[in-house]
Amino acid sequence: MRITTFVIAILLTSAASAQSKLATTAASQEVVKLMQAQAFDAALEKAQAQVDSNQSSAEAYYWLGAVNGRLAQTSSIFSKLGYAKAVRSAFERSAAIDPKQIEARIGLIQFHLQAPGLAGGDEDLVPGLVQQIAAVDVGAGYRAQAIVKQIGKDPAGAQAMYRKALAFNPTDVDALAVMVGLLSNEKKVAEAETLVLAGLAKEPSNLKIQYQKAKCAALGGTDLDGGLAILNTVLAAKPAVEGISIAGVHWRRGQILARLGRKAEAIQALERSQELDASIKEVKAELALMRKS
Numbered sequence: 579m580r581i582t583t584f585v586i587a588i589l590l591t592s593a594a595s596a597q598s599k600l601a602t603t604a605a606s607q608e609v610v611k612l613m614q615a616q617a618f619d620a621a622l623e624k625a626q627a628q629v630d631s632n633q634s635s636a637e638a639y640y641w642l643g644a645v646n647g648r649l650a651q652t653s654s655i656f657s658k659l660g661y662a663k664a665v666r667s668a669f670e671r672s673a674a675i676d677p678k679q680i681e682a683r684i685g686l687i688q689f690h691l692q693a694p695g696l697a698g699g700d701e702d703l704v705p706g707l708v709q710q711i712a713a714v715d716v717g718a719g720y721r722a723q724a725i726v727k728q729i730g731k732d733p734a735g736a737q738a739m740y741r742k743a744l745a746f747n748p749t750d751v752d753a754l755a756v757m758v759g760l761l762s763n764e765k766k767v768a769e770a771e772t773l774v775l776a777g778l779a780k781e782p783s784n785l786k787i788q789y790q791k792a793k794c795a796a797l798g799g800t801d802l803d804g805g806l807a808i809l810n811t812v813l814a815a816k817p818a819v820e821g822i823s824i825a826g827v828h829w830r831r832g833q834i835l836a837r838l839g840r841k842a843e844a845i846q847a848l849e850r851s852q853e854l855d856a857s858i859k860e861v862k863a864e865l866a867l868m869r870k871s
Contacts, residue, residue, distance in 0.1 A: 609628070619649075639672035683711050720753075744777075748776040771798065775791075792808040806838070832846075
């Protein structure tokens with residue numbers, strides 16, 4: 579039996595970022611912190627308690643689904659099925675409570691496209707979910723279509739949909755984060771930065787968009803001091819900026835510091851990234867190379 583790894587957009591270790599409106603309560607924010615710290619069992623306990631105390635909260639069910647998704651990724655094969663079924667149940671409840679809950683529906687799309695039938699996956703439900711999202715938010719509808727194409731191994735089609743999402747809303751951080759990653763992989767960092775600057779033109783103080791600019795600096799070597807300043811601001815933010823991986827911030831700091839010739843500090847930043855999330859293979863490789871040089 580195979581339970582696929584769910585690529586849930588809100589998962590905080592990914593390039594994609596959860597929207598701030600999804601964690602409006604202190605309990606939700608605590609769940610986010612615990613997930614960032616990879617304390618998933620504790621996060622599940624907190625998420626379940628939030629649901630138990632307010633069973634009419636779409637937000638509470640959303641985070642319960644998100645935590646179960648992370649546990650489905652990290653647990654043994656014997657536990658994956660239970661967590662997978664819990665993902666569907668929680669996201670469906672969140673969507674039923676709030677017809678405008680976009681991210682729960684996106685989570686369901688990803689679930690149904692990747693989970694086997696035994697776990698509750700049903701690809702026939704995906705078109706309806708995409709339509710529901712588009713009816714609430716046209717830009718998010720394009721993003722949903724992009725996710726469908728991405729999971730369907732149609733990178734060109736996915737990129738076209740993400741571009742439509744950003745044309746409709748340049749500040750769509752989720753679409754922007756994915757596009758920065760895709761374009762960077764294609765060595766098109768300058769093009770990625772153009773998309774980021776379009777977002778900053780509309781929301782110059784948005785730290786999540788600024789973070790994408792810092793990533794472009796780390797990957798492309800432009801405005802290194804500006805990129806480093808952004809990353810330092812993100813690290814100093816209280817409360818922590820939801821949806822930004824702190825391990826990722828340290829990784830990008832390490833890359834920028836290396837470009838600036840500050841090797842000892844770069845190594846320290848990469849080591850901190852590894853401490854927070856040892857699963858980022860690129861960090862391990864970069865750290866090994868830097869130690870040898």
